[in-house]
Amino acid sequence: MKLILLTDVPKIGRKHDVVWVADGYARNVLVPQKKAAYATPAAIKNVEHLKKAAAQGHAKTEEAFEAALVSLDGGVVTLAAKANERGHLFAGVDAEEIAAAVKQEKGMELNAGDIDLPSPLKEIGEYEIFVRRGERTARFMLRIKKSE
Numbered sequence: 219m220k221l222i223l224l225t226d227v228p229k230i231g232r233k234h235d236v237v238w239v240a241d242g243y244a245r246n247v248l249v250p251q252k253k254a255a256y257a258t259p260a261a262i263k264n265v266e267h268l269k270k271a272a273a274q275g276h277a278k279t280e281e282a283f284e285a286a287l288v289s290l291d292g293g294v295v296t297l298a299a300k301a302n303e304r305g306h307l308f309a310g311v312d313a314e315e316i317a318a319a320v321k322q323e324k325g326m327e328l329n330a331g332d333i334d335l336p337s338p339l340k341e342i343g344e345y346e347i348f349v350r351r352g353e354r355t356a357r358f359m360l361r362i363k364k365s366e
Contacts, residue, residue, distance in 0.1 A: 219241045219244040219256075220236065220237070221238075221249070221255065222257050223235045223237060224254055230248075234269050236257055236265065237254075289326070292357070294358065294360075295324065296360075296361045298362075298364070299364070300365050305342040306340060307341060310338025310339060311340075316328075317329065328349060333347060333349055342363060344359055344361050347359070
């Protein structure tokens, strides 16, 4: 049966793909769970329009990310964290906290998955942080200071 996927379905396809699946799987799983819709000619035409709009939106997002990388490259971001008198942090700083600090200080949206951080940072100090998405890379200094 020919269906249009409404969400990403593992081993079947991605959102807005037109796929062929077994009739029983379509009727008993995908359509009732609203993961897919029947592929009528009108629905196929509509999904092609949605794909074009999504591609344009993706291009704009990539341009915004590229501009963010350029403005972030070589910059400094400061993050306050709780630490003891020796400079050891009570909780490690992970990629999600770094992305939140970049958003708060620079106003840029970064995904935690784009930040190259092998393990959480556990001490006060300066760290060189790399942001990577595909072939594009930027680096900035992260200053972790003791919060008051």
